[in-house]
Amino acid sequence: MIRHLAPVLLAAASLLAPALSQAQADPGSSSPPTQVFPTTPISKPGGAKWRIAYVESGDYADYPLTLGEIADGLQSLGWLRFTSERPEGLAGRELWNWLAANTESAQLQFKADAYWQPGNFDASQREPMRAAIAQRIKEKADIDLIIAMGTWAGQDMRTLGPPVPTIVGSTSDPVAAGIADSAQDSGRDLLHARVEPERYQRQLRLFHEIVPFKTLGIVYEDSVAGRTYAGISAVQQVSQELGFTITSCHAPSSSISAVAANANAVRCYQKLADEHVDAIYVTSHRGVNSQSLPEIAQALKQAKIPSFSMAGSKEVELGILLSLARADISYVGLFHAETMARIFNGAKPRQLSQIWIDPPKIALNLSTARIIGFDPPVDILLAADEVYEGK
Known part of the structure; x- marks a missing residue:
């Protein structure tokens, strides 16, 4: 199920070139x-x-x-x-x-x-x-x-x-x-x-190269803002491109208490874990934070589901399997x-230019990898810029 990463990182890096060249070549017709x-x-x-x-x-x-x-x-x-x-x-x-x-x-x-x-x-x-x-x-x-x-x-x-x-x-x-x-x-x-x-498209393509899932679980508030936070348009684009299906759970987060937002997020991730999707993309959500993430990560680890964080290394440190190190x-x-x-x-x-692109570097939680049965090959360990233990 897990692929070697060396060619994947080269592919991820190559994805930056179109975005950069477009940014340089198309400044916007009305821009000074x-x-x-x-x-x-x-x-x-x-x-x-x-x-x-x-x-x-x-x-x-x-x-x-x-x-x-x-x-x-x-x-x-x-x-x-x-x-x-x-x-x-x-x-x-x-x-x-x-x-x-x-x-x-x-x-x-x-x-x-x-x-x-x-x-x-x-x-x-x-x-x-x-x-x-x-x-x-x-x-x-x-x-x-x-x-x-x-x-x-x-x-x-x-x-x-x-x-x-x-x-x-x-x-x-x-x-x-x-x-x-x-x-x-x-x-x-x-x-x-x-x-x-294309930040989220690059994340999802990389995740799919490492873990070629057929069903991807995502959690978001079903509102215009909630779909934006979760990068739903990017998820849908890549799902059509790579041929995987999306399993969603809606977790209200705005105009409610922080405690309620956290509970909604935890409930949804537990629901996706119970449904045994192939992989989960942990998206930006008000209820996903340092208080709720340990419980979310534990549910995914118990179900042995590979996970990828949209937010980056801080969530990998708290138990999510992978991300692009920011x-x-x-x-x-x-x-x-x-x-x-x-x-x-x-x-x-x-x-002034608005473009900002992070380098394609891997963050990996080894403890989570062991628990879910993901045995990272040597090249993924060599490619990982940030490796975490515990949580």
Whole structure:
């Protein structure tokens, strides 16, 4: 059932070339010509500071993690200095308050009161939040750039225009979510969203090469946002391409408590395990996190079902069998920080490349492999950049 990996990695690497060449050759018919903008620290005209606001979709671990790395990136570029060591494990609001109080900069300022969230993924609060942001910008005109974290936040800022330069991070698929028009063009002069073309297609092709499954289990909320988070269009595309069938379980996650979202996710993965699908693709979902993953991974291990994480190494460490090892998130933070720096140096967000592609590197959990009877050949062990034991 398991194939040797050396040719698979070469194939995975070759999949990057079309995406890169397309990104270079098709900048979008309405995009301005590419220009080079510096990342050098610079104040606003007249010597004032650039004022930054923050919008996030809800409480999700990846959001403050990415925000912290953006701040680290700005520090490495010389835009700011932390006055104390940046703490780990803070939630989004806590981290935003910390950044506002613990950074020194002659060029920029994190506005402590310029933070918005629609409750904790509460759909009913999105429109009031958008109205509050629009009113703040219109009446006070004291925001120069917005960091929008997550799919909802990106969609909400796109709905607003956006009225000021906005960078969007930590989204599963900003093009499918309607945040950006394409990988090459956001479609809005003041909008920039990091895009990784065919990321999920590459993951699924690699997974199928290693474990040539005939049925693939996936869990997602049956909503527009839920299908976007789970990369459903990519799963469907690759299923038609490779000839496997999809077995789905719907797990509601928005406008409910975190405890309920976790329970729904665990229930669905247990259901798929009981149905003995050939393999499971663990997709992005509010209920899949460090609290629920050990139970999810245990259910899959007991059923001896190979699993692949959409999110990457952090879930492999918690018991999922495989993933593509993601580049150090500090590089993602630096990508966003450089984008912000170039905007402050005169670029329109739409002029800057949105393309980001992680290298095809394997993450493997050896303990999970032993439990499910997956005996990795030598070449998969040699190809694995991250190997975990336990969990």
